[in-house]
Amino acid sequence: MMMHWTTALPEIALACCGMAILLLGALTPRDTFRIASMLTIGAFLLAAMLVIAGPAGLAYHDQFVVDAFAGFIKLLVLAGSALAVVASLDYNEHENLRRFEFPVLLLFATVGMMVMASAANLMTLYVGLELQSLSIYVLAAFARDQLRSAEAGLKYFVLGALASGLLLYGISLVYGFSGTMQFDRLAAALTDPAHVSPGLVVGIVFVVAGLAFKVSAVPFHMWTPDVYEGAPTPVTLLMGTSPKVAAMALLVRAMATPFGHLLASWQQLIVLVAIASVLLGALAAIGQHNIKRLMAYSSIGHMGYVLIGLAAGTAVGIRGVLLYLLTYVFMNAGTFAVILAMRRRGEMTEEIADLSGLGRRDPAMALWMTVFMFSMAGIPPFSGFWAKYFIFTAAVQSGLWLLAVIGVLTSVIGAYYYIRIIKVMYFDAPGEPFDPRPASLSLLAAGSGLFTTLFFVIPAPFVGAAEAAARVLFR
């Protein structure tokens, strides 16, 4: 059988670029953080072009698949990672983290995520996931002189290893009870839900648990607030964007393709996880005063909404998932750009109260933050509304009324803490001003803000792309 090795060209090229940048950094005595970052962004662009131009199909003995779904996810992952690199430029300079290893690790994590998006075999899935996770464990602990960062890295590592163990255990159960790890063969073997052994269902539950950890869905969310708070902020931004996208893509592909006929078995599970996530995301965030922790709970809630789309178990639901991830990446990156700009006399501040009066101190930043908060709360015309719109479309279409009603009501509860931030920025008396913000963060905030604001003007291409990507899984 012919090896279509070129299907994996984007990943290969990106990995080669990563090694080249690593060599450059290791062999050059000068400080190469900035140049390495720029080269990394360049490598992402190159990979994105290769993704767009690359052929579709199966390769490597059907372990690696390139289709519209993988393409959509890969572009989104690359965009999210590139945004994280931009966000790190200024932060790392100031926090004494200007090491070329940072962009390189980020790049390798991205390679892992792209492999995850293309996984057509449980083993490929695992390898991609581990490459991603190992790189991010190190990134979370990158500020090694800070206790918080080291703790975050360790915590993430220990819990992440546990989740990997669960996942592996699930994979071995699935393999043991079905005799294959290939997605398409699993799908063929599992066409009749009546003949599925309980052991296999237990295996699926373990796989879901392992992946739910990665997307920080309740009840596997415990690590999220601590790691979000402790990790260097650009890494927190990263964790909210591309790894979430990749892990969610993995979960979607695993549920839709090999276990697609077992919808009845896993739907209840996903529904429960989704309800728990939206509830926890809405309620636990109310009491937070650290904005990074708040964003952690907010991300738990958002992942809950994404899971509503998966729970629908239809192409419409997956379309909703993809659109939600698309809008979430930009909302999240933009919000963290504002958080990264919260610096006073060279010190980062993370309290929500520090934003007080931002509307007067820095109207532009406050305006963008307002856009992101309203968008996250799901208020039209911002992109966050459209994300929720397409998710709830799927839920209604699949008759998941309870889920839909709980979903919209928790979004109202969630709106409370988002508009509370707007309240702090506009209604409260101005506090001490922040340091002048660097151009990179202004660019990041404005870019993400424009996307979030203007999404409603021409949503059709994005919706069309997401629909094409979602259809692939339901052929």
Add this chain to the structure above:
Amino acid sequence: MNAAGFPLLSLITWLPLVGGLVILAVRGDEDTVASNARWTALWTSLIVFALSVVLWVRFDPAEPGFQFVESATWLPQWGITYKLGVDGISVLFVLLSTVLTPICILASWDAIRVRVREYMLAFLILETMMVGMFAAMDFVVFYMFFEGVLIPMYLIIGVWGGPRRVYAAIKFFLYTLAGSVLMLLALLAMWYQAGTTDIPTLLHTQFPASMQTWLFLAFLASFAVKVPMWPVHTWLPDAHVEAPTAGSVILAGVLLKMGGYGFLRFSLPMLPLASAHLASLMYALSVIAVIYTSFVAFAQTDMKKLIAYSSVAHMGVVTIGIFTANAQGISGAMFQMLSHGIVSAALFLCVGVVYDRIHTREIARYGGLADRMPAYAFVFMVFTMASIGLPGTSGFVGEFLVLVGAFRVNFWLALLGSLGMILGAAYALWLYRRIIFGRITRDDLRGILDLSPREVAVFAPLVVLTIWMGVYPSSFSQFWDATVGTIVVHNQAALHLTTTLAAANP
């Protein structure tokens, strides 16, 4: 194309936003920015008003359907189109929005001194949202504007409001949002049933009876909060009291009408069975609103709160009228909404006039203003009489028609509804007496100045409109007569069909 020959409605909708962008671009020191922002906002809203007059002139009252229709592809594969148009129900609401916005901007000329640029920007965005909402012919477009209104209004109350503004703003936001998300689910269910969100198509889609009840309840959650109906009216007094004067004006003048408009646009014509089925619930809630909130209004010591509660009572009359589902009732509800839009807006402006001078809204602080402010006393009297429903003013026509419609349904409904008029007279006259008549007892009131030319300019159009609507109501009601007639016929046909079907298949 449409009667105007060019996309008039889009222009009216989006022009304020363009003005907002201009305001954003203004540079300079704070005074320059403030002055530029005021003038830009005023001129933008005046141009928008001038454009909307074209609607008034070119609108064909004989045609019951949508006019000035324009559409552009938006999400074609999913049945969602950017489609604007006005029919007899919506055209005057568009005009109401475009009339009140310049008045609001004028009314805040001196009252708003901090962050003028943001304030004017918020008002222009608000105008875009309001006009877009009334002109929307696609449910998704409607929803986008309907909820988008929350954003500027939240900021207007929260930034420029009174001492408890944060509480009021958040309460307003969450109450309204909680209602509208349930409507979003109803929207999706309707889209799933009909495959499109095009309003004219949905108007002719028959939804199954059981589904109609659920859809109706979901709409009720949204529109009842907006109207607001008892018992979800509690956000309104807080929001009114804390909002700046112009915020209250828009809130009472236009935003409350969004609920009534929603009932009339969606609940009644799209869900005729559920509307008939649940009409008694609507009557009960409305009658409670009329009587209960009138009593509550009587007990207020704050002028704005009193008018806020009277708004709830007046809007209760509107909901009675809508769900009588006959021509008189609906026509009366329309008239009452427009009249209330003018009159309550003007009453809030009246409060604003004295608040700007004395900085209190305590009724007990005032008295004897007739001596010092004769013009003000006259203006206030016109609007008080209109609020009571004195014949010859706009308030009379609407309430009278609603009561005629209610009589056709049920004697007791009409009787209880008319109690609102009596109670309304009691508290409104009491308010007027306490503020205008009597003896001046306080020193600061002795030096109070009468209306300035700017304030005269603010009140003059509202006085003219109030009298005009009262003396020659058909120049307004002719706009919606044809459309209301179609709604009633359509509604009865749907009900008749069901009863015949039920008779055929016992």
